Amino acid sequence: MGTKQKTVIVTGASQGIGAGVAQAFLDRGYNVVANSRNITKSGAFNGSGQLVLVDGNIGESAVAAKVIETAISKFGSIDALVNNAGIFFAKAFTDYTAEDFKALSTTNLEGFLYVTQGAVKQMLAQKLGGSVVGITSSLVVNPIAGVSVSVPMITKGGLEAVTRSLASEYAKEHIRFNTVAPGVVDTPLHRDNPKDFLKTLSPMGTISTSEEIASAVVYLTESRQITGEVLHVDGGQHNGKW
Numbered sequence: 001m002g003t004k005q006k007t008v009i010v011t012g013a014s015q016g017i018g019a020g021v022a023q024a025f026l027d028r029g030y031n032v033v034a035n036s037r038n039i040t041k042s043g044a045f046n047g048s049g050q051l052v053l054v055d056g057n058i059g060e061s062a063v064a065a066k067v068i069e070t071a072i073s074k075f076g077s078i079d080a081l082v083n084n085a086g087i088f089f090a091k092a093f094t095d096y097t098a099e100d101f102k103a104l105s106t107t108n109l110e111g112f113l114y115v116t117q118g119a120v121k122q123m124l125a126q127k128l129g130g131s132v133v134g135i136t137s138s139l140v141v142n143p144i145a146g147v148s149v150s151v152p153m154i155t156k157g158g159l160e161a162v163t164r165s166l167a168s169e170y171a172k173e174h175i176r177f178n179t180v181a182p183g184v185v186d187t188p189l190h191r192d193n194p195k196d197f198l199k200t201l202s203p204m205g206t207i208s209t210s211e212e213i214a215s216a217v218v219y220l221t222e223s224r225q226i227t228g229e230v231l232h233v234d235g236g237q238h239n240g241k242w
């Protein structure tokens with residue numbers, strides 16, 4: 001990436017981790033294109049010269065195309081993408097319905113696919129490299145008995161796999177692909193889950209803030225030598241039994 005002001009796209013930015021990531025990049029002087037289905041109504045951000053909001057389901061290719069076009073027309077480049085939009089819910093494997101699977105694959109997989117294809121095309125045209133960071137989960141490598149999230153893991157595990165594939169495919173062009181794998185993060189996703197229980201899900205007995213995840217995303221975005229990496233920010237949750 002060069003010295004000109006950088007532009008980053010953040011999906012799922014109306015609350016939680018995505019809002020923290022968008023704010024972290026704004027604080028660092030990036031231009032930000034922030035998307036979620038209802039980001040303009042959410043009140044999370046007011047548009048400014050440095051920030052554009054794009055409403056829509058990122059799992060729809062037309063919305064992804066609009067996000068890409070907005071970044072290029074408003075700011076003239078795409079230097080980084082953060083694929084944060086995602087849904088996640090626990091139930092027994094045999095209880096997941098066809099609708100559940102469709103919702104998970106639309107948001108978590110199609111929500112990654114179309115906008116990443118658009119960003120990579122633009123990065124290739126710019127010939128300045130770039131960064132794509134996803135948000136997965138510590139549960140991909142360290143499942144916990146009693147936290148039944150098998151079907152969401154099809155998507156999160158797939159995202160870690162595609163991150164490594166793309167890191168190889170685009171290494172020569174210096175387009176880097178990494179993911180941050182959180183444990184439990186204090187966001188509206190967990191509004192109905194008791195904190196005392198959530199604290200038992202890591203050996204450190206802690207819950208991350210969105211800002212702690214955002215700083216890992218910024219770190220990977222700006223680390224010119226890191227690609228194909230999964231950075232666990234999880235109080236040690238990925239590190240075996242405790």
Ligand SMILES: NC(=O)c1ccc[n+]([C@@H]2O[C@H](COP(=O)([O-])OP(=O)(O)OC[C@H]3O[C@@H](n4cnc5c(N)ncnc54)[C@H](OP(=O)(O)O)[C@@H]3O)[C@@H](O)[C@H]2O)c1
Pocket residue numbers: 011012013014015016017018035036037038039042056057058059084085086087088106107111135136137138181182183184185186187188189190
């Ligand atoms: N919180 C945790 O403990 C935790 C742990 C591991 C991984 N993660 C992952 O981290 C990411 C963010 O989680 P979070 O806890 O911040 O979730 P959250 O509080 O539920 O926020 C999700 C965000 O994504 C947006 N969104 C949902 N579906 C969308 C779609 N189809 N298109 C565009 N935007 C969409 C939502 O806004 P709208 O409603 O306006 O669309 C919202 O801004 C997810 O990928 C999640 O799986 C979270």
